[in-house]
Amino acid sequence: MTENFNCWHKASEEWIPVAKQNFELYSLFRHRVECRFLSTFPDLKTLINGIPLDVVPANDRGLLYGDGVFRTLKREGGVSRCWSRQYAKLADDCSALNIRCPDAAVLAAELAQLPPDCVAKIIVTRGPGARGYAVAADAMPTRIVSASTLPEYPENHY
Numbered sequence: 001m002t003e004n005f006n007c008w009h010k011a012s013e014e015w016i017p018v019a020k021q022n023f024e025l026y027s028l029f030r031h032r033v034e035c036r037f038l039s040t041f042p043d044l045k046t047l048i049n050g051i052p053l054d055v056v057p058a059n060d061r062g063l064l065y066g067d068g069v070f071r072t073l074k075r076e077g078g079v080s081r082c083w084s085r086q087y088a089k090l091a092d093d094c095s096a097l098n099i100r101c102p103d104a105a106v107l108a109a110e111l112a113q114l115p116p117d118c119v120a121k122i123i124v125t126r127g128p129g130a131r132g133y134a135v136a137a138d139a140m141p142t143r144i145v146s147a148s149t150l151p152e153y154p155e156n157h158y
Contacts, residue, residue, distance in 0.1 A: 045146065046145070071121070074119060075114060097126075101141075107122060123142075
């Protein structure tokens with residue numbers, strides 16, 4: 001059975017439930033536990049709303065209902081390929097679902113934090129919300145920017 005703890009995340013100023021194996025304890029003061037998350041995927045870097053994490057709230061509508069959009073792109077030498085076209089598609093998709101699209105500059109700054117050569121994925125969900133299909137008018141989207149290693153393909157695939 002997995003032991004769970006509620007960890008205080010300083011940047012977001014909220015308690016986050018995590019499994020014990022996913023973090024390392026670095027401070028215990030009275031009944032507050034502060035922790036550092038350990039990535040469960042060593043070849044992956046993930047930013048959630050600009051914060052290095054690999055957890056999403058369980059009530060995120062993207063997780064519960066698939067309520068969101070994504071784009072996958074290649075980064076080479078620190079440059080996100082076809083960035084303006086990819087962002088335009090992301091913005092169009094968000095608009096079609098009536099999700100506030102993050103600003104291009106915010107996403108570009110987060111992409112710049114990824115390794116220079118990787119596969120980058122941008123996910124925008126409607127964000128956390130109440131149970132059911134009704135959407136709150138003031139929903140704050142969740143943005144996830146992640147990197148994984150470039151796959152190696154045989155020469156004859158090019």
